[in-house]
Amino acid sequence: MQEKFLLPGQDGELDPFADIWRKGIVYTTRAAPTMSRGYRVSVGFKRGVSAERPLTSFRDLYDRVAFVGRQRIPDGAIVCQGWRLLGDTGNIAAAFITLAVRSLDFAGEPSPTDDELSAPGGASLADLARLAPQRADEIYNEFDFTDPSAATHLITVSYAEPIPEIPGGESTDFKPFVDRAERFANSYHHLLQHFGEVNTPFRPTHREWFLADRKLVTVHICFSR
Numbered sequence: 001m002q003e004k005f006l007l008p009g010q011d012g013e014l015d016p017f018a019d020i021w022r023k024g025i026v027y028t029t030r031a032a033p034t035m036s037r038g039y040r041v042s043v044g045f046k047r048g049v050s051a052e053r054p055l056t057s058f059r060d061l062y063d064r065v066a067f068v069g070r071q072r073i074p075d076g077a078i079v080c081q082g083w084r085l086l087g088d089t090g091n092i093a094a095a096f097i098t099l100a101v102r103s104l105d106f107a108g109e110p111s112p113t114d115d116e117l118s119a120p121g122g123a124s125l126a127d128l129a130r131l132a133p134q135r136a137d138e139i140y141n142e143f144d145f146t147d148p149s150a151a152t153h154l155i156t157v158s159y160a161e162p163i164p165e166i167p168g169g170e171s172t173d174f175k176p177f178v179d180r181a182e183r184f185a186n187s188y189h190h191l192l193q194h195f196g197e198v199n200t201p202f203r204p205t206h207r208e209w210f211l212a213d214r215k216l217v218t219v220h221i222c223f224s225r
Contacts, residue, residue, distance in 0.1 A: 082122025
């Protein structure tokens with residue numbers, strides 16, 4: 001056991017002026033990965049919209065979240081889905097999907113057509129309040145607010161996993177969580193390779209680990225594009 005992992009900490013180089021929240025993913029797991037009936041995976045993606053990066057359809061965004069979700073539940077039933085513009089000026093395009101392990105009494109929603117994806121649509125705010133995708137067993141929130149003309153930038157993976165509350169005076173061994181977070185970051189790197197969005201081998205340049213609260217370990221891992 002390495003002593004440095006018994007306390008919150010960090011390692012690796014990081015430019016103090018670097019903006020690590022331009023591109024990456026926030027992943028939270030809430031349950032043991034046993035995909036029994038009712039297990040849900042929620043995936044969201046947000047990206048900037050500008051003259052250099054216009055939005056003509058939500059198809060690409062929707063296909064992206066559906067692809068990520070079906071890596072986890074290939075034959076999952078669609079619990080809820082949506083695609084819309086966010087922000088005061090509509091300068092953020094977003095899509096989301098929640099999949100569940102299929103059951104005989106729930107067929108799920110159909111995938112949207114190209115016509116439906118030509119304009120904002122999908123689940124209403126009332127639907128989201130009822131279906132609560134934010135309480136899925138696994139949550140993937142991906143974001144991309146990079147400048148398309150930028151040659152390089154950092155990609156950040158934020159990995160969160162719940163733990164039993166630690167009694168007073170006892171320390172958390174962060175090493176297993178850092179190891180799992182690094183494996184997840186490597187798998188995310190492979191996903192970005194699939195989309196043609198990285199061109200360097202996976203090599204973490206910065207890691208940090210801490211308790212977001214007494215029951216949630218969080219690990220941030222940065223790597224170069």
